[in-house]
Amino acid sequence: MLRLGPIAAAARRLPAGPRPGPLCLAGSRGSFARSWPPAGDRGPLFRQVRAAAAAAAGGERVRVLKTPKGTRDHPPAQTALRDRLLSAVVSCFKRHGAAAIDTPVLELRETLMGKYGEDTKLIYELQDQGGELLALRYDLTVPFARYLAMNKVTNMKRYHVAKVYRRDNPATTRGRYREFYQCDFDIAGQFDPMIPDAECLKILHEILSDLQLGDFIIKVNDRRILNGVFAVCGVPESKFIPACSTVDKLDKVPWEEVRSEMVGEKGLSPEAADRIGEYVQLHGGLDLVERLLQDPKLSQNKLAKEGLGDMKLLFEYLTLFGITEKISFDLSLARGLDYYTGVIFEAVLLHQENEHVEEAVSVGSVAGGGRYDGLVGMFDPKGRKVPCVGVSIGIERIFSILEQRLEAEMLYKKDPKLLKQLQYCEDTGIPLAAIVGEQELADGVVKLRDVATREQVDIPREKLIDEIRRRLEP
Numbered sequence: 001m002l003r004l005g006p007i008a009a010a011a012r013r014l015p016a017g018p019r020p021g022p023l024c025l026a027g028s029r030g031s032f033a034r035s036w037p038p039a040g041d042r043g044p045l046f047r048q049v050r051a052a053a054a055a056a057a058g059g060e061r062v063r064v065l066k067t068p069k070g071t072r073d074h075p076p077a078q079t080a081l082r083d084r085l086l087s088a089v090v091s092c093f094k095r096h097g098a099a100a101i102d103t104p105v106l107e108l109r110e111t112l113m114g115k116y117g118e119d120t121k122l123i124y125e126l127q128d129q130g131g132e133l134l135a136l137r138y139d140l141t142v143p144f145a146r147y148l149a150m151n152k153v154t155n156m157k158r159y160h161v162a163k164v165y166r167r168d169n170p171a172t173t174r175g176r177y178r179e180f181y182q183c184d185f186d187i188a189g190q191f192d193p194m195i196p197d198a199e200c201l202k203i204l205h206e207i208l209s210d211l212q213l214g215d216f217i218i219k220v221n222d223r224r225i226l227n228g229v230f231a232v233c234g235v236p237e238s239k240f241i242p243a244c245s246t247v248d249k250l251d252k253v254p255w256e257e258v259r260s261e262m263v264g265e266k267g268l269s270p271e272a273a274d275r276i277g278e279y280v281q282l283h284g285g286l287d288l289v290e291r292l293l294q295d296p297k298l299s300q301n302k303l304a305k306e307g308l309g310d311m312k313l314l315f316e317y318l319t320l321f322g323i324t325e326k327i328s329f330d331l332s333l334a335r336g337l338d339y340y341t342g343v344i345f346e347a348v349l350l351h352q353e354n355e356h357v358e359e360a361v362s363v364g365s366v367a368g369g370g371r372y373d374g375l376v377g378m379f380d381p382k383g384r385k386v387p388c389v390g391v392s393i394g395i396e397r398i399f400s401i402l403e404q405r406l407e408a409e410m411l412y413k414k415d416p417k418l419l420k421q422l423q424y425c426e427d428t429g430i431p432l433a434a435i436v437g438e439q440e441l442a443d444g445v446v447k448l449r450d451v452a453t454r455e456q457v458d459i460p461r462e463k464l465i466d467e468i469r470r471r472l473e474p
Contacts, residue, residue, distance in 0.1 A: 088210060
């Protein structure tokens, strides 16, 4: 027997007379939302439908089932795609000798507080749980540092794939959620300078290259260089962290807005802000590092000189790895988290393959990390430090890109006429269209159309894949 939902059942309970037709009850979500309820006085028909729907639902108001804001379900196809993505990332971590560890999703509130700068407000705090003040983990780095201190581990390569939670404003089309996966790789222990840092950047380069997400750049900077810039520009040390969190917004807003916040909200003098602007808008490669080593002001600052020296060494290792063409020394990179002490980095996709759907898949930063030499010591009773550096892959943001690319291959139309489908290909930048009709089926061929030139040829079905690959090769 066919079971009817509350709305369909409601239609059967209406009194005799005019009834909403099938288009009203069974139409698409968009058409129904635009036409129902009518504007102004909704009239007796609406009231009858609402009352009948309530009665069909047992007298209760009909509720729409949905996941909480900033979360989502993963159907089987999406779960399979995500698992393949995670497997590729984990395989890279394992190739570099990392072992897996896991930490609880719950941490003591005091473990997390004071580690994330202005983002501390995004931590999900829980009510008192039997005398313990708890919170959901914000990232995987702070729990790892706590793990090292608790277990007195001083040397380790680890990876960790798990969900984290942030009370952020979600932007799901850009892969920003309140519950999401992070994939972390970290190296803890004493090593020669910049070797672990270079390995983290090498891993990041490998992953982004293997996933073929499009062109990318990895920005690098050093907190010591940034703090040195603040010092020589006349910023009091007490305002280094607030100034750093403001500079971190330069990838989202123009310098004029950053300068305005520095002066108006963070209390910096206009002169200091202007001097900072001369530095933080610089970016380049090894040549910029060497130029700043000769800067009359920065060369006299101990922190900046140390940071620039290590940055030069880092570029030498990256040159040996052959990846400097994807590395940019960018003084605007700040990484707002409080625990970073040295090199910091962030990977950004430069553009999408299809400019027509750029807004839908524009996710910005897809990975980031840096050196945090003092974090473990914050948990050790004796303050013993363990140098650490790590990288975190934003797997949900990368998944959003891959998911959107798959969705762009389908056209959901009630009446998918061929001309409409070809126009869709032109509008969205799809380069090739495969056309199969009755004649093509009878002839054992597929008509392959070049969308840009509108030229089309018949290709034997057994040769179709090779022909598509040949045409799509760069």
